[in-house]
Amino acid sequence: MSRRTLAAGGLATAAALTLTALPATAEQSVRFPSARFPLGTRPVPMKTMTTVTQGIDLYDVKAGTHTDGYTVTVLMPNGRDFGTLANAELKVAEVEAAGESASLQKVVRPGVADSPSQTVYMVRVGLWAFKDKKKAEKTAAKLKDAGLKVKVDYLGDDGLKTTGPWNAKVVLIDSRTFRGSYAASIGTSVAKRETVSSMAKASKALVGVNGGFYNIHTSPALRGEPLGASVVGGRLLSEAVPGRSAVVLKGRTAKITELETSVTATSEDGARTRVDGVNRAPATDELVLYTQEFGAKTPTGGVDALLDANDRVLRLRPSGHAVGAGTRVLHGRGLAGDWLNEHAWEGWTVEIDTRVIDLRTKKAIPLTPDLHVVAGGVGLVRNGEVKITAKRDGHDSMNMILRRHPRTLVGTTKNGSLILAAIDGRRPGETIGANFVEAAQFMRWLGATQAINLDGGGSTTLVVGKKPVNRPADGAERAVGDALLVLPR
Template sequence: MSRRAFIGLAAAAALTVTSAVPVVAQEVSAPFPSARFPLGERGIPAKTQKSVTSGIDLYTVSTGTAKDGYTVTVLMPSGRDYGMRETAEAKAAEVEAAGQTASVQKVIRPAAADDPAEEIYMVRVGLWPFKDKAKAEEAAKALTDAGVKARADYLGDDGLKTTGPWEMQVLTIDPRGFRGSYAASLGVSVGKRETTSSMAKAQNAIAAVNGGFFNIHTSPALRGEPLGISVVRGRMLSEAVPGRSALVLKGRTARVTELKSTVVAVSQDGNRLDVNGVNRLPVADELVLYTEEYGVKTPADGGAEAVLDATGKVTALRQAGGAVPAGSRVLHGSGTAGEWLWEHAWENWNVNIDTKVIDERTGRRVVLTPDVSIIGGGVGLVRNGRIRVTAKRDGHDSVNMILRRHPRTLAGVTRSGGLILATVDGRKPGITVGANMIEAAQLMKWLGAVQAINLDGGGSTAMVVGGKVVNKPSDGGERAVGDALLILP
C-alpha cells in the first residue's frame, strides 16, 4: 500500500507571516529567502527576526500543519522496521494468523549522489488519527502479546510525504558586518562530553551549535571522541576519515570540502612510521598520537610509549599507560608499532611528527595555523549550489539516516561568503517533524547556501545564542556532545 493511501492529502492551510523585528540601521544583515518553503505544502513560513549583534541575525521559522496520524509497524526478524519483500510478506502472514489485517507497504529510500535508491518493504496495521495514539499503542501491544513484535509509529517520522509542521532556528552571519571569528571547541578534553552551552560559555561565545558526530561505542571515559577530523586552533586532535565532508573555519571565513589527513613519525635516524590515529584507542600494531587535550591516561595494553616535548625531543621511553604531561605529546605503539618505538625513539633523540591535512577538492594542503579550526560533518548536502547528498562516502547511507526524519543541525556557506547555521527540531509529533537528509539539503539550498553540510543531529541538536538554548532539543533538555562550533566576538 502506498503512503498516499495511508494518510491522504488536504488543501494547503493559510499561514500568517509575523513581521520581522527591525534591524539597527548601521548593522549589516544577510537577506532571508522570500521564496516559499521547500517542503510540505510550500507555503510562506511565519518567521520572527532578532538582531544578535552587527552582522548576525537569528530567525525563528515555523510552517506547515499536522495532518499525520499513527499506525502500527511490525518488526522484522532483524529487529528493523523494514526488510525485503519476501520477509515482509512472511511477517504479514503472521499478522493475519494473529487475527489482524496487514498491509505490505513498498518504500523507496531516495537515491543519494553516491548511492542508488533502495526498495524496501514495511508491514503496517491500521491507521488512527493523531488524537488516537493510545489506540495504536493498544493494537501494537495486542500484536506483541500474540507473538508478533510491533510498535506504534507516527507517520510524520517516516520520511515520506508530510505536511509538517516544522520549527527551525536559523542564524545568519554576514562577514560584511560581523567582526569576530569562528572556532571549534572540544571542551575541557577530547574524551569528555559537554553541552554546547557550556562550551560556548567557557569562551564567551556570541552563539554556538553542536558539532560533528562522536563515538558512543568506545570506553565511557572517551565518548566525546570525534568520529572524523577535529582541528582546534591549529592543533589536530582527531584524524580525518579520508574523503569525508568537513567544515573548515579560518578567522571569519568558512568553507565546506572533503579532507584527508596524514600523520607520520620520523625518527632522528631517518626511519619513518605512519601514525594511524590521534587521541583514540589503538587496535593491534597501531601507532597512535596522544595530545595533552586527550584528558585521560593512555591505554595500558602492553605496548610502548615515547613522551615528546614541544620540540619533538624524547623525554621518556616507557611502558604504555600513563598521563600525557602538559606541553607534551605521547606516541603510543601496540604490537609491532611498540617495537618500532623501542628501536627508533630512544631518550634524548628527536622524533618529528609530520602532520598534513589535504583538501581533496583542490589537492592543496590546509595549513594548520592558530586561527584554523575544522569540524567533521556527517554528510555533504549542497555543492556548488546544487543538492549533492554524499551519504555513502560519509558513512550515513542507511535508511534511518537518509529517509527517516530527525532533528538536524546544518551549516552552509553563501555565495558571498556568509555562514548559515540552522537547527530543525524534530521528534515532536504534531509540533515539528524534523527533516530527512534530502529535505535537509533542500532547506539549506532554500536558505541560500551554495555549500552545505549536515552535522550531528537527533538529541544532540542544539543552538545557543547569548548563553541560552534557543531551539527545543528532542531529549527534553540539552545533551552533552563531543564538540561545538563557536561564534566568537
Template sequence: MSRRTLAGGLAIAAALTLTTLPVASVAAEQASVRFPSAKFPLGTRPAATKKTTTVAQGIDLYDVKAGTSTDGYTVTVLMPSGRDYGTLRTAEAVVVEVEAAGETPSLQKVIRPGVADAPSQTVYMVRVGLWSFKDKKKAEKTAKTLKKAGLKVKVDYLGDDGLKTTGPWNVKVVMIDKKAFRGSYAASLGKSVAKRETVSSMVKAGKALVGVNGGFFNIHTAKALRGEPVGASVVNGKLLSEAIPGRSAVVLRGRSAKITELTTTVSAVSQDGEKAEINGVNRAAATDELVLYTEEYGAKTPTGGTDAVIDPNGKVVGLRTSGGKIIKGMRVLHGNGVGADWLNEHAWQDWKVKITTKVVDLRTKKALKLTPDLNVIAGSVGLVRNGKVKITAKRDGHDSMNMILRRHPRTLLGTTKNGSLILATIDGRQPGITVGANFVEAAQFMRWLGAKHAINLDGGGSTSMVVDNKLVNRPSDGSERGIGDALLVLPK
C-alpha cells in the same frame, strides 16, 4: 507509498508575519545574505511565521515555524532481521504471521530516493492500523496484542517516515553576513577531547555569541572516551583528531568558512632515519597501531603497550608502560604490538622523534597551513555543492534507509556565494510539534536559504543551538546533550 490525511485533513493557513529589531535600511540593502521571501520549501510549501532577532552586527537569528500536524500513528511489524523493512518475500511472510494473530496487515512499498553516490532502494513494510494523533493509545493497544502473539512491533508516528507530511516544522536559523560581521569562527572540544560537553558549556567558556553542535562523536568506544570526534578536528591550528579520508568538513579561518573534503597524514621519523605512520590522534588504539596523544586528550593512554613521552622540541624524555596521563606541554606516542616494537627500537630516551602533521584539502589538492587561526569541524554528510543538491551519504558513511529517508532533528551548515555563513537547526522527533527532516529535505531547505554549499552536522538528540548563552531550539532528548565538539561564533 501513498497515505491518506489524518485528523480531518487540517488545512494549512499560517500567515507570513515578520517581527524585527530596528536595522538600518542601508545595511539591509547591502546585506549579502538574506532570509528568503518565498514560501517554506518542505511539505506542501506552507506559509511560515518568522521572528527575527539581531544578535550582533552582521548576525541575525530567525525563529521559523511552518506547517500543521495532520499525521497520526500506525503499528509497524519488524522483520526477522529486527529492521522495520525488508524484501517483498520477507514482508509477505510477515503478513501471514500478522493475519494468523487475528489482525489485518497492510503491505506497503517504500522507495528510498537515490542520492549522489547511492542508488534508490525499494523495500517493503508491514503495518497494522491507522489512527489519528489523539488516538495513540489505540495504536499502543494493538501493538500489545501483536506482542502477545509473539511478533516484534513498534508504534510509529507517520510524520517520522520521511514520506508525505504537512509538518509542522520548528526551525532556528542564524545568518552571518560576511560583509557586516566583525568577529571570527572557532571550533571547540570543550575541556578535553575524551569527555563530552554541552554546546552551552562551550559557548560560555569561549564567550561566544552563537554555538551549534559539531560533527559525530564516537559512541562505540569506552564511555569515558565518547567525546572523541569521528573525523577531522583542528583547534587553533592543532590537529586533535584525524580525518576520515574524503569526509565532508568545514574549514574555519578567521571570519571565513569553507566546506570541503579533507584527508590527514601524521608520521614519525626517528633520529636514526626510520619512519612510521601514526594511525590516529587522541583515540583508542587498535592492534599494532601508533596513536598520538596530546595534552588536550584529557584521559590516560591505553594500557597494554608502550608510551614514548615527547617534549615540545621532539625529544623523547622517557619510555614507559602505557596507561598514564599526558603531562601538560608534552605529547605521548603510544604503540601496541608492531607499534610498540617500533617505539622500543627507534624512540630511545633522549633521542629525537620528529612528528609531522599534514591536512590536505581534497578539492584544491593543497595542504592547509596549521596556523593558530585555523579550525576544522568534521561534517557527517554533504548536502549541497555548487548550488545543486548533491547528497554524499555513502561516502560519508550514512547511506542507510534510516539516515536518508526518515526524518530526524538536523543541524545544518551552509555557505553562500560570497562566503556568508548559515547555521540552522530543524527540531524533530516531537509528534505534533515538529517533525525534523530527511537528507533530501535538509538539502532543499539549505538551498532555499541561499546556501551554495551545505553539509549536515550531527543531529538527533545532539542538535543544539545556543545564542547569547541561551539554548534557543528544543532538543529531542528533552534536555541538552553532551556532544563532542562545537562551532563557535566569536565577537572578535
C-alpha cells in the same frame, strides 16, 4: 491473504521523495528568503527575527501543519522496520493469524549522489488520527501478546509525504558586516563530552552549535572523540575520515570541503612510519599520537614515548599515564611498540609531521593558530546543487537518508556568509525534523551554495548567548564531542 492499502496520513503502496526546483540564491548578501517554504505543500513560513549583534540575525521559522496520525509497524526478522518482499509477506500472514488486518507497503528510498535508490517493504497495521494514539498502542499490545515484534509509528517520521509541521532556528551571519571570528571547541578535553552551552560560555561565544558525530562505540571514558577531523587553534586533535565533509574555519571565513589528514613520525636515525590515529583508542599494531588535550590516560598494554614540545624523547615508559602539559605521547602496541623501542630512544628526536589536505584543491591547509576544523556527517549541497554523499560519509541507510530526525546544518553562501540551522524534530504535532533530501532543500532555500549535515537527533543544539534557543529532542541539552562557535572578535 488479504491486503489493504493505508492511503491517509502519508501512507501509500509506493512512495518516494522528489527534489524541488528552487530559485537561484542571492549573491550579494545573506538574507532570509522570500520564496515559499521548500518542504511539504510549500506553505508561507512564519518567522520572527532577532538581531544578535552586528552581522548576526537569529530567525525562528515555523511552517506547515500536522495532518499525520499513527500506525503500528511490524518489525522484520532482522529487527528493522522494513525488509524484503518475501519477509514482508510472511509478516502479513502472521498478523492476520493474530486476528488483525495488515497492509503491505512498498517504500522507495530516494537515490543520492553516491548511492542508488532502494526499494523495501513495510508491514503496517491500522491507521489512527493523531488524537487516537492510545488505540494504536492497544493494537500494538495485542500483537506483542501474539508474539510479534512491533512499534507504534508516527507517520510524520517516515520521510514520506507530509504537511509538517517544521520548527527551525536559523542564524544568518553576513560576511560583509560581521566583525567577529569562528572557532571550534572540544570542551575541556577530547575524551569527555560537554554541552554546547558550556563550551560557548567558556569561550564567551555569541553563538554555538553542536559539531560532528562522536564515537559512541569506544570506551565510555573516551566517547567525546570526534569521528573525523578536528582542529582547534591549529592543532590536529582527531584525524580525518578520508573524504568526509568538514567546515574549515579561519578568522571570520568559513569553507566547506572534504579533507584527509596524514601524520608521520620520523626518528633521528632516519626511520619513518605512519601515525595511524590521534587521540583515540588504538587497534593492534597501531601507532597513535596523544596530545595534552586528550584528557585521559594512554591505553595500557603498550609502549609510550613521551615527547617534549620540540619532539625530543624525554623517556620511554609503560603505557597507562596521563599526557602532561607541553608534551605529546606516541603510543604503540604490537609492531608499533617495537618501532618505538627501536627508533625512539631517550634523548633522540622523533619529528611529528602533521598535514591536513583539502581534497577539492589538493593543497595542504596551513596549521596556523587561527585554523579550526569541525567534521560533518554528510555532504548536502555542493556548488549550489543538491549533492548528498551519504555512502561516502558512512550514513547510507534508510534510517538516515529517508526518515526524519532533528538536524543540525551548516552552510556557506557564494559571498562567504555562514548559515547555521537547527531543525527540531521528534515532537509529533509540533515539529517533525527532516531527512537528508529535505535538509538539503532547506539549506538551498536559505541561500547555501555549500552545505553539510552535522550530528543531529538528540545532539541538535543551537545556543545563542548562554542557552539553547531550540528544544533538544532529549528534553535537555546533551553533552556532545565538539562545537562550532561564533566569537565576538
